[in-house]
Amino acid sequence: MTRTVFEKSDAITLVAEVFRELGYEGASMSNITARTKLSKGSLYHFFPGGKEEMAAEIMANIDAWFVDEMFKPLEEDEPHVAIAGMWQTTDAYFRSGRRICLIGAFALDETRDRFAGAIRGYFYRWIEALSGALTRAGVKTGEANALAEEAVVGIQGALILARALGDDGIFGRTLQKLREQMEARLR
Amino acid sequence: MTRTVFEKSDAITLVAEVFRELGYEGASMSNITARTKLSKGSLYHFFPGGKEEMAAEIMANIDAWFVDEMFKPLEEDEPHVAIAGMWQTTDAYFRSGRRICLIGAFALDETRDRFAGAIRGYFYRWIEALSGALTRAGVKTGEANALAEEAVVGIQGALILARALGDDGIFGRTLQKLREQMEARLR
DNA sequence: GCTCGTCTAAACCGATCGGTCTAGTATGGC
DNA sequence: GCCATACTAGACCGATCGGTTTAGACGAGC
Numbered sequence: 321m322t323r324t325v326f327e328k329s330d331a332i333t334l335v336a337e338v339f340r341e342l343g344y345e346g347a348s349m350s351n352i353t354a355r356t357k358l359s360k361g362s363l364y365h366f367f368p369g370g371k372e373e374m375a376a377e378i379m380a381n382i383d384a385w386f387v388d389e390m391f392k393p394l395e396e397d398e399p400h401v402a403i404a405g406m407w408q409t410t411d412a413y414f415r416s417g418r419r420i421c422l423i424g425a426f427a428l429d430e431t432r433d434r435f436a437g438a439i440r441g442y443f444y445r446w447i448e449a450l451s452g453a454l455t456r457a458g459v460k461t462g463e464a465n466a467l468a469e470e471a472v473v474g475i476q477g478a479l480i481l482a483r484a485l486g487d488d489g490i491f492g493r494t495l496q497k498l499r500e501q502m503e504a505r506l507r
Numbered sequence: 508m509t510r511t512v513f514e515k516s517d518a519i520t521l522v523a524e525v526f527r528e529l530g531y532e533g534a535s536m537s538n539i540t541a542r543t544k545l546s547k548g549s550l551y552h553f554f555p556g557g558k559e560e561m562a563a564e565i566m567a568n569i570d571a572w573f574v575d576e577m578f579k580p581l582e583e584d585e586p587h588v589a590i591a592g593m594w595q596t597t598d599a600y601f602r603s604g605r606r607i608c609l610i611g612a613f614a615l616d617e618t619r620d621r622f623a624g625a626i627r628g629y630f631y632r633w634i635e636a637l638s639g640a641l642t643r644a645g646v647k648t649g650e651a652n653a654l655a656e657e658a659v660v661g662i663q664g665a666l667i668l669a670r671a672l673g674d675d676g677i678f679g680r681t682l683q684k685l686r687e688q689m690e691a692r693l694r
Numbered sequence: 695g696c697t698c699g700t701c702t703a704a705a706c707c708g709a710t711c712g713g714t715c716t717a718g719t720a721t722g723g724c
Numbered sequence: 725g726c727c728a729t730a731c732t733a734g735a736c737c738g739a740t741c742g743g744t745t746t747a748g749a750c751g752a753g754c
Contacts, residue, residue: 324732343532349712350710427670428607440671477662481660486623494660
């Protein structure tokens with residue numbers, strides 16, 4: 321019997337991709353084992369709590385990535401630099417719209433109730449961090465909140481339409497437009 | 508044995524609400540029978556093709572509603588009136604953000620591949636109809652396309668964030684802002 | 695008031711679900 | 725070299741899945 325050895329971090333990213341493609345309910349254990357090549361034994365070794373624990377760890381993993389790569393820079397770095405970085409990071413992470421936002425997808429179906437706290441926290445912190453950076457860049461609080469909200473709304477909407485239309489261009493166009501609108505308030 | 512009699516149109520709207528809450532995979536037949544009070548016998552009488560036929564008919568039903576209530580007015584009526592009507596219809600249909608867009612939700616998971624044509628057509632026609640109305644209202648073609656795209660993107664994004672944050676205000680705020688941005692180009 | 699077609703109720707079906715368990719294989723510490 | 729630990733493979737489990745079937749309730753047409 322030969323065996324392939326995985327690390328838990330590999331397992332998380334592999335399983336995450338399956339959830340991303342099939343959704344929480346659509347990702348059955350047999351789907352997951354087939355696509356990741358991880359056996360049930362491995363999966364339940366890494367995630368004794370089953371699917372729910374997988375999803376929870378995946379969300380925590382995504383959240384941690386965003387905290388490191390986007391939220392902390394927005395909160396700590398020079399705001400103009402951090403905001404410019406956010407647009408790039410966003411485009412790269414979502415692969416110019418070819419990759420969806422798992423947290424956003426979870427928000428839509430009944431998975432939301434299961435992970436309400438994590439979902440809410442992710443979007444809340446994104447908006448807060450961006451709004452804070454805008455404020456530090458000299459935008460008034462109310463306007464900063466509105467701009468930040470508008471940006472995150474636009475990103476999520478563009479991800480839906482990119483998938484729905486099969487249109488590679490719409491995500492980039494939306495990002496570009498949101499960025500211009502935001503920068504117009506920074507001058 | 509007593510029995511309750513349903514019409515197919517009732518069945519469609521009842522089942523639609525279950526799909527809206529649970530998603531395509533999350534809506535199991537037992538869920539559907541429990542929530543709609545329709546027995547399996549009734550469901551398979553109305554939809555011999557099972558879940559897939561239910562979803563297809565529901566989408567066709569939603570599409571037809573939007574065509575009548577929004578797309579045709581946008582295509583045929585006086586553009587300023589039709590566009591103003593669109594904002595109201597949108598807010599009413601999505602219950603100020605408390606109701607999600609089923610077509611948008613289907614676009615995110617693997618259900619998309621099953622219904623790609625219907626999903627694509629729905630969003631395509633929405634953007635086209637709105638863009639056409641803007642053009643007739645005097646906006647240049649390129650700008651009209653961009654504005655229409657931006658509006659539909661914003662609506663979808665706001666629906667995600669309204670659910671994710673459990674925030675009743677964000678949908679209305681987004682609609683208001685999109686409307687103001689659009690009207691600024693109409694003067 | 696009988697009949698026929700429409701519709702409902704629920705038992706039933708094999709397949710698949712999420713999850714458990716056992717029998718291992720590999721590996722690092724001693 | 726041996727052992728404890730970490731990990732994997734896949735058979736196996738009861739529950740639930742989507743779907744079928746059978747039996748009967750009901751109203752419309754005559």
